Amino acid sequence: MDALKIRLQNACELLKKEGFDKAIIGDPMSINYLTGISIIPYERYYGLVVDADACSATMVNPSVDTGCMKGTVKEVTYLDSDGPAAAIREVVGECKKLAVETKYFSMAIGEIFHGLGCEVADIGNCIAKLRMCKDESEIETMQFAAKIVDEAIAYVSDKIKPGMTEKELNMMLYSYMSTYPGFITDEFIILVLGADNSANPHGxxxxxxxxxxxxxxxxxxxxxxxYWSDITRCLFLGHVGNPKLAEIYDIVLRANLAAIAKVKPGVKACEIDKAARDVITEAGYGELFLHRTGHGLGLSVHEEPNISSDNQLVLEEGMTFxxxxxxxIEGxxxxxxxxxxxxxxxxxxxxxxxxxxxEDHILKY
Incomplete structure (x- = not known):
């Protein structure tokens, strides 16, 4: 059985365990997870109807995008002039309890769901639970994504010179990574922050x-x-110009290593956060650690599990974050x-x- 069939089977088993007959999935990343197909909804309605008993899925999508599922699942289409309500009713059919992604769908679509004549409830973290633990094909893809960012840092490190701007280095990274077959250029996240600009975590x-x-x-x-990779490294041009940066670099590195050393199945996510946070707090900089220790990674660049102080989730084999x-330090x-x-x-x-x-990131020029 291939990976996609196993994922759909697991989703159906989990839905039945939670008491749902059917579910409507709208999040494009979760649709991709279950079907292998990437969609871009823009303002139109797309909904993957999963039938837990039949272990099947049907996509409701606009007629302008007929064939978008490339034969992976049945499609039921609707005209823009008609809207999706009739198509949704046709595909859902008889149903006692329907799971929907209330965080994703609009209130207008929610009214259609509530007009189907069945109990409607939030799907909760059913699909998120499945997406957290990666299978072999996902792990292989994520490893190559990490290879791209590793090689991108190596590529730019001997090309950075005084006078180069943040934007120029940003585009150099983008241009280099875009040469890899399979690298998706429609979406990208690149932060290049020099000098005291680096004090803004999301500058x-x-x-x-x-x-x-x-x-x-x-x-x-x-x-x-x-699938996403995500890396942060700090480089120094010529030398470390401020000894305070050398001090906090050592502290952050120790925090990074302490958190990694804590990772194994059975450990809670909050314990990973604590391992990093304790190192920084004991060094006197706890108030300047402004965010959680980490976030889940996969089809979305930010997904479950969050590595935060309040997350009691127990880590399992296959989770990625x-x-x-x-x-x-401002200034x-x-x-x-x-x-x-x-x-x-x-x-x-x-x-x-x-x-x-x-010392490996002090750039000579």
């Missing part, structure tokens, strides 16, 4: 021109065959070190392999 690359001694924070992703502690700069992690039977595997030693 935007701009016109700042690098100077000797600057820290250059690179936080970027490769979107490869619909980032570990990315950081310290941010000085910020340091974040991010790796992509796979939970294995006995511990973890690190997808990203770029060195984390500060």
């Amino acid at each position: 935007v690359s701009g016109d700042y021109a690098f100077k000797d001694g600057d820290i250059i924070l690179l936080d970027f992703c490769a979107y490869y065959k619909h 980032t570990i990315e502690p950081g310290i941010y 000085v700069g910020g340091v974040r070190i991010e790796d992509d992690i796979l939970v294995t039977k006995d511990g973890c595997h690190i997808f990203t392999t770029t060195s984390k030693k500060m």
Whole structure:
């Protein structure tokens, strides 16, 4: 049985366990997970109706996109002038309890669901649970996505010079990664932040021109065959211009390593966060660690599981997420070190392999 059939089977078993007869999936990433097909809804309705008893799926989609599922599942289409209500009723048919993604669908679509004559309830984390644990094909894809970001850092590291701007380096990374077959260019996330701009965890690359001694924070992703990698490394141009940055770099690196060392099945997500946070707090910078330790990674760049202080989720083999502690000092700069992690039977595997030693990232020019 191929991976997609197994995923649909697992989804149907989980729906039945939760008491649902059918479900309507709208999140494009969850549709991709179950069918292998990527869709872009724009403003139109797309809904994958999963029949738990029949272990089958049918897509309701606009007629303008007939054939979008490429024969993987049956399609029932609707005209823009008619709207999707009749098609939804036709496909759902008789149903006692219907699961829907209330976080995804609009209130207008919700009214259609509630007019179907059955009990409607939120699907909760049914599909999210399945997506958290990756199968072999997903792991292989994510490993290659990590290879792309590793090689991108190696490619740009000897090309950065004083006077280059954040935006120029941003585009250099993008242009390099786009040469890989399977790299998706429609969506990309690249943060290049120089000097004290690096103190903004989610800053935007701009016109700042690098100077000797600057820290250059690179936080970027490769979107490869619909799976994401995500890495952060900090480079130093010529030398480390501010000793405070060297100090916090050492602390953040120790936090990163402490969190990774904690990863194995049976450990709670909050314990991973605590391992990183304790290192930074004990060093006196706890208030400057401004975010969670990590986030899930896969078909979405941010998905479950969150590696946060309040997440009691117990880790299982196959889960994938980032570990990315950081310290941010306004007017000085910020340091974040991010790796992509796979939970294995006995511990973890690190997808990203770029060195984390500060001395390896002092760029000569």
